[in-house]
Amino acid sequence: MSLLASQILIGLINGSFYALLSLGMAVIFGLLNVINFAHGAFYMMGAFLAWIFLQYFGLSYWAALILSPLLVGIIGLVVERTMLARLRALDHIYGWLATFGLALMIESVFRFFYGVSGKPYAAPMALRGGFDLDFMFLPIYRFWVILASAVLCLGTWLLIERTRLGSYLRAAVENPALVQAFGVNVPRLLTLAYGMSVGLAALAGVLAAPVYQVTPLMGSQIIVTVFAVVVIGGLGSILGTIVTGFALGFIEGLTKVVYPQGANLVVFVVMAIVLLATPAGLFGRR
Amino acid sequence: MKYLLRALALAAAGAAPFLVYPVFLTQVLCFALFASAFNLLFGFAGMLSFGHAAFFGCGAYVAALLMAGSPSPLLALIGAGLGGGLLGLVIGGLAIRRRGVYLAMITLALAEVVYFVALQAPVTGGEDGIQGVPSGTLLGLVDLENPVSMYFFVLVLYLAGVAVIRRAVNSPFGHVLHAIRENEARAVSLGYSVQYYKLLAFVLSAALSGVAGGAKTLAFHFAALSDVYWHNSGQVILMTLLGGAGTLSGPSLGALIVVTLSNALAFLGEWVNFIQGAVFVACVLLFRRGIVGELLALAERRRALLARLRALLA
Numbered sequence: 286m287s288l289l290a291s292q293i294l295i296g297l298i299n300g301s302f303y304a305l306l307s308l309g310m311a312v313i314f315g316l317l318n319v320i321n322f323a324h325g326a327f328y329m330m331g332a333f334l335a336w337i338f339l340q341y342f343g344l345s346y347w348a349a350l351i352l353s354p355l356l357v358g359i360i361g362l363v364v365e366r367t368m369l370a371r372l373r374a375l376d377h378i379y380g381w382l383a384t385f386g387l388a389l390m391i392e393s394v395f396r397f398f399y400g401v402s403g404k405p406y407a408a409p410m411a412l413r414g415g416f417d418l419d420f421m422f423l424p425i426y427r428f429w430v431i432l433a434s435a436v437l438c439l440g441t442w443l444l445i446e447r448t449r450l451g452s453y454l455r456a457a458v459e460n461p462a463l464v465q466a467f468g469v470n471v472p473r474l475l476t477l478a479y480g481m482s483v484g485l486a487a488l489a490g491v492l493a494a495p496v497y498q499v500t501p502l503m504g505s506q507i508i509v510t511v512f513a514v515v516v517i518g519g520l521g522s523i524l525g526t527i528v529t530g531f532a533l534g535f536i537e538g539l540t541k542v543v544y545p546q547g548a549n550l551v552v553f554v555v556m557a558i559v560l561l562a563t564p565a566g567l568f569g570r571r
Numbered sequence: 572m573k574y575l576l577r578a579l580a581l582a583a584a585g586a587a588p589f590l591v592y593p594v595f596l597t598q599v600l601c602f603a604l605f606a607s608a609f610n611l612l613f614g615f616a617g618m619l620s621f622g623h624a625a626f627f628g629c630g631a632y633v634a635a636l637l638m639a640g641s642p643s644p645l646l647a648l649i650g651a652g653l654g655g656g657l658l659g660l661v662i663g664g665l666a667i668r669r670r671g672v673y674l675a676m677i678t679l680a681l682a683e684v685v686y687f688v689a690l691q692a693p694v695t696g697g698e699d700g701i702q703g704v705p706s707g708t709l710l711g712l713v714d715l716e717n718p719v720s721m722y723f724f725v726l727v728l729y730l731a732g733v734a735v736i737r738r739a740v741n742s743p744f745g746h747v748l749h750a751i752r753e754n755e756a757r758a759v760s761l762g763y764s765v766q767y768y769k770l771l772a773f774v775l776s777a778a779l780s781g782v783a784g785g786a787k788t789l790a791f792h793f794a795a796l797s798d799v800y801w802h803n804s805g806q807v808i809l810m811t812l813l814g815g816a817g818t819l820s821g822p823s824l825g826a827l828i829v830v831t832l833s834n835a836l837a838f839l840g841e842w843v844n845f846i847q848g849a850v851f852v853a854c855v856l857l858f859r860r861g862i863v864g865e866l867l868a869l870a871e872r873r874r875a876l877l878a879r880l881r882a883l884l885a
Binding site: 378 | 845
C-alpha cells in the first residue's frame with residue numbers, strides 16, 4: 286500500500302512536469318505552428334539557472350522561482366523574434382528542425398561549462414520535511430510541486446479561456462489576418478505567447494531542480510516523453526493536454542509497482558495503442 | 572558534362588584511399604549511404620523520420636551478432652538489411668498513421684524504445700555495446716581486415732545502395748511518392764493507396780539504413796549505443812539538409828562535410844555539438860534547399876535567363 290501510494294506520488298510529480306511542458310508546447314503549436322523542440326532545453330535552463338543563482342549569487346529558491354522564468358522568457362522573446370518569426374509561412378518541419386538545432390546549442394553550452402554529472406539542489410527550508418500520513422510519508426516538497434503545477438496549469442487555462450488576452454490568443458489561432466485587421470498586433474502577441482510558454486517551461490525546471498538532479502541532459506531526457514504525451518493527447522485542447530500529462534505520470538507510477546522494468550517504456554506503449562485506436566489522439570483534431 | 576563529372580567522381584573515389592586515411596573514407600561512405608537512405612524518405616517522400624538511428628543501430632547490432640556466429644560479411648549485411656527493414660515495418664506502420672511533425676515525434680519516441688531495449692537487453696551488451704567484431708573474409712577471397720579492401724567493399728555497397736535509391740526515385744513508384752509529397756489528398760483521390768506507398772518507402776529506407784549500420788560495424792569492429800541514440804538521428808538529418816534534401820547527390824556531400832568537420836573539430840570537444848546545432852539553424856533559416864539544391868536552383872535560374880535572352884534576340 287505504502288509502496289503503491291509513494292510510487293503514484295512520484296508518478297504524479299513526473300506527470301505535473303509532463304503537463305506543464307506539453308501545455309506550453311500546445312500553446313506554441315496552436316499560435317506559432319511550431320513544435321518547440323527546444324522546450325526541454327528551456328526547462329533544463331530554468332533548473333540550471335536556479336542552481337547557478339544559488340551557487341554563485343546566493344539567491345534563494347524563491348528568488349529563482351521568479352528570476353529563472355523571467356530570464357528564460359526574455360531569451361524566448363529574442364529567439365522568437367530572430368528565428369521563429371521568419372519561419373511562420375513554412376512547413377512545421379522547419380520550425381521543428383530549427384528548434385532542434387537550438388536545443389543542441391543550448392545543451393552543449395551547459396555541458397561545456399558544467400559537465401554531465403548531476404548537481405544536487407536542496408529544497409528550501411520551508412518545504413523540507415514531510416507529513417506522516419497513516420499509510421505513507423508525504424514529503425512536503427513533493428506535495429508542493431503537485432499543488433504548484435496544478436495551480437499553474439489551471440491558471441494558464443483560465444488565462445486562455447477567460448481573459449481578454451486569452452480571447453485575442455484564441456482568435457489569433459483561428460484567423461490571424463482578421464485579428465490583425467481589428468487592430469491587434471498579432472506578431473507581438475505571438476512573440477509574447479512564446480516567451481510566456483518558454484518561461485513556464487523554465488518554471489517547471491525550477492520546480493524540478495530539488496526533485497531530480499540538475500544536469501544538462503535533463504531537457505533531452507524529458508522532451509521525448511513529452512512528445513509522446515503530445516501525440517497521445519493531441520494538441521487540440523489545452524485542458525486535454527493537461528489531463529493527459531497527469532494521467533500518463535500516474536500510469537507510469539503505477540507501472541513502477543506492477544512491472545518496474547516497463548516504467549520507462551509504458552508511455553510509448555500507450556502512444557502506440559492510441560495511434561492504433563484513434564490516430565488523431567485523444568483530444569486532437571486531425 | 573554529367574558523365575564527365577561522374578567519371579571524375581569515380582576516379583577520385585578509386586584514388587582516394589591511397590591519398591587519404593582509408594578508415595576515414597569508409598566512415599564517410601557508411602554515413603553517405605545512411606543519409607541517402609534517409610533522404611529517400613525525407614527528400615523524396617516528404618516524411619521526416621526522427622528515428623532513423625533505430626534502423627542504423629538495428630543493422631549495426633544484427634551484423635555484430637551474426638559475425639559472432641558465422642563470420643560471413645555478406646550474410647551479416649543481408650541480416651542487417653532485413654533487421655532494419657522489419658523494424659521499419661513496425662515503426663513505419665505506426666508512424667504513417669499521422670503526418671508531418673507528428674510523424675517526426677512518433678518516430679523519435681519509438682526510436683527511444685529501441686534505445687532502451689539496446690540498453691537493457693542481455694544480447695546487446697548494454698552500455699558497452701558489442702566490441703571486437705571481426706570484419707571477416709568476403710566469399711573466402713578478399714580479406715576485409717585490410718582497410719583498403721574494406722574501403723572498396725563499402726564503396727561498391729554504397730554505389731549499389733545509391734543505384735537502388737535512384738532507380739526507386741525514377742520509377743513509377745517514385746513518381747507516386749512525389750505526388751504524395753506534393754499533394755497527398757490529390758494522390759488519394761486519384762486512387763493510389765497512399766498508406767501502402769508510404770510504408771513501402773519507409774521499409775526500403777529503413778532496410779538501406781540497416782545495411783549502412785551493418786557496414787559500419789564491419790568496418791569499425793563494434794556496435795554501440797551511440798548508433799541507436801537520437802543524436803545519430805539528428806546527425807543524419809543534418810547531413811541530408813546541409814547537402815540538399817530531395818537531390819540524389821546532396822546527402823552524400825552532406826555526409827562528407829559533417830564527418831570531416833566532426834573529425835577535424837574533435838579537439839573542440841563539446842563545441843562540436845554547438846556547431847552542429849548552429850549549422851542546423853543556419854540551414855533552416857538561410858538555405859533550406861541545401862548546398863546541392865541551391866546550386867541546382869542557381870543553374871536553373873541561369874538557364875531560364877539565357878533562354879529569355881535568346882528569345883529576346885531571336
